[in-house]
Amino acid sequence: MTVGVLAVQGAFAEMAAYWRAQGAAVFEIRRRADLARAMDLLALPGGESTVQGKLLTDLGLFAPLKARMDGGLPVFAVCAGLILLAETVEADGERAERRPARWFGVLPVTVRRNAYGRQLGSFKTVGTFDGRPDVPMTFIRAPAITAVAPQVEVLSTFDGRPTAVRWRSITAFTWHPELGAGGAGRAVCPPTAVRRVEDNAPCHAAVREHAP
């Protein structure tokens, strides 16, 4: 299995190490020429979504990656990566009108950036992921998923809100499975959790509110 890790900004080295530990061959995507290589999965790391979103465009990566996502390329995304995928990014106050409220927009969820506040609001917890108990979860200036479309599978929750979701070939987290002492995050998401789904029909279903 070959994983392409978006490496324009953020914790891409950690994401690459996460997939190497699972036996994948990994390469970094920093510019258009890197997309000449075949990949079975695209991994979007943590970092700053505004920076990554801007660099995707500036470096000519946005359109080709979007085309592959539309073609069913499996995607594994954490934190900033989830924001890049979300269909709707909630407006944050006066800043809303100044930048696009969405980037790839391929995952039918609504996210709120920095939903737990500034760095003092960052935290660790332990929860159930995809039926597995006691999984350590690290939230760093994390976004929250405030609404999901009905077909979206919720893999973990915190305070009643989804914190990891799976939809078609996309798996996305508000927390960081790639961080954590002693490789605690390693076992969280085996490659089988990322499925290539043949049905790529667009999702027209209404987004339902996910009450906290």
Place this chain on the structure above:
Amino acid sequence: MENRQELNRNLAQMLKGGVIMDVTTPEQARIAEAAGACAVMALERIPADIRAAGGVSRMSDPAMIKGIQAAVSIPVMAKCRIGHIAEARILEAIEIDYIDESEVLSPADDAHHIDKTAFAVPFVCGARDLGEALRRIGEGATMIRTKGEPGTGDVVQAVRHLRKMQSDIRRIASLRADELGEAAKELAAPLDLVTFVHDNGRLPVVNFAAGGVATPADAALMMELGAEGVFVGSGIFKSGDPAKRAAAIVQAVTNWQDAGLLAQLSENLGPAMVGINADEIETIMEERGK
């Protein structure tokens, strides 16, 4: 507080491969964010102006910092004086994302740094070599940056500090385990941290370059020498076209190995900050706080 230390190291990991820019107004903060800054450093005067003004330089007005926090969604950092516990408490109270205990401001304590393990908020500190870096990490810093010589537009010190740090790390990694005690003594650094460097061949926290970076090529040089990201202080808003220069430096940090792209990015940026040769100045900030 062990949990906070790890969370705070984790935030620095999210900043990697990015550019942290000094800003003095909400407007500059918006320009920096739009240009692709991964965080901004809020301060009343950029280092070049601190240098020009002289006198005692202190923590910025919290109202000014809050204005910048309200203007952007990326992390906001601010500086306190070395050893100034109360300034750090104030910055923590306004929920700053990262405190820079910085030699750019006038030191408040010429013997002690802040015990950063007593804070929930993270700290970044300057260092010129491995010993200094590990002393700061031992005090609780969760991110390190080279000191360079701020406000000069001259990268020579940042290069020296980055090379020294990397060569110190390589030397420690090459030692036998039973030689680490003596090495810790020489470095004046905690043995457990020296042992970490020996076992892992790197610092236990993220290491950025800072001091004198003024061009995309300067930023690429820092990455070439092993920095994990770059602080740009006076270099952006003291230049002719800050937005364009800032965006070019951001791309240079991502694609520092692509000389063709660096050439494009370096074209028509307008005048860089004028700069001062680091050996022609009287106030040597890097000497502050060892």
